[in-house]
Amino acid sequence: MGEMSTGSSGGSEGVAVPKAVVARLSLYCRELQHLVQQGRTTINSAQLGKRLGVTDAQVRKDLAYFGQFGYPGIGYRCGELVEQIRRILGTTESWSVVLAGVGNLGHALLRYRGFADQGFRIVAAVDVAPQKVGQEIAGVRIGHLDRLSEVMQAHDIRIAVLAVPAPQAQRVAQQLVDAGIVGILNFAPVTLTLPEDIAVVGVDLSIELEQLVFAVVKKGVRP
């Protein structure tokens, strides 16, 4: 994750939860959803951890931030734990999202089917290019960035995906915040400067590749 703050959010009892824990929670949830699809009803912490490369102790410790979820002698009920984690993450409710920036990446994000599977719907998109405004992609009509507020009111949107070029990212992010956005998923390769109460998660595709290269080089491989 690209966020730079030292990484904790409130747990169920006000305890600060490290970002790494929240990240693993999403991975547990994803794996449990696969298990449910495969017809698996229960799993214990060792089995779940093994699928994800973490110890049973780590799984239990992560979940312990939020409550007690296991059944003695059984472990976890997969379907139930999926719902419990989704409640913790806030994703039992569906979220309407606005996409800012309909370039190559924006196009792909509009068509990304994984979002709907998890309760996220891109319901609106904005851009500034005249040839784009008015187009419809994946059932979403592209509006002009300057009419963002109208778009937001029409759809009750709280979060945005930012996929504009780096030089425009800060300015457009500020416009999103001014229009009422409280959370931004930022794909532009810049760090945004926004008020403390705005949540930002950055995904920099080049940085992800850099992290991969570092891991590869450490195993002794060169290009």
Next chain:
Amino acid sequence: MGEMSTGSSGGSEGVAVPKAVVARLSLYCRELQHLVQQGRTTINSAQLGKRLGVTDAQVRKDLAYFGQFGYPGIGYRCGELVEQIRRILGTTESWSVVLAGVGNLGHALLRYRGFADQGFRIVAAVDVAPQKVGQEIAGVRIGHLDRLSEVMQAHDIRIAVLAVPAPQAQRVAQQLVDAGIVGILNFAPVTLTLPEDIAVVGVDLSIELEQLVFAVVKKGVRP
């Protein structure tokens, strides 16, 4: 980052470097590159940290895993530190990449200009769809997945970007590894099971949105 391993790689003196440190190194590098473009020649740890939302102490502590880089009374020389970090990350050399899966996301990744800026070139792409094989996108001809080894030999490729649908991800990943790939940037929303010596970085776009939603909900916002 989606990797589940407890997150450290070798530092300059064999000390295990936490993944969070390596992630911040990339962010420092990115910010320093912006500063260089803006004509800034030096910066101290407090100023650099402020731009990224971390303390001066954190910046110095992160860099200390890899050596001493500051100049007394000056701080860091921006251009020099960019190069030093790129050497640490392994990105002073350019890396050839193969893209597996040329769907919506794959298309966008083929056209993503940020990769080239950081020394990554997608030089080959593979898919299985007959209507895609033979097409050329962004100067890259799409080959068939089954001819991967020929592609790899022609281009001296070590790392791959995996952008196939979830049900095919594990199988294609194994094919990539069998053909000699040692590092995979995985966009499929599944955890891959691969030998320990294969590096994997996962980017799950839905999980990134989930992390954002969790942060937003913790600030008291509902959809």
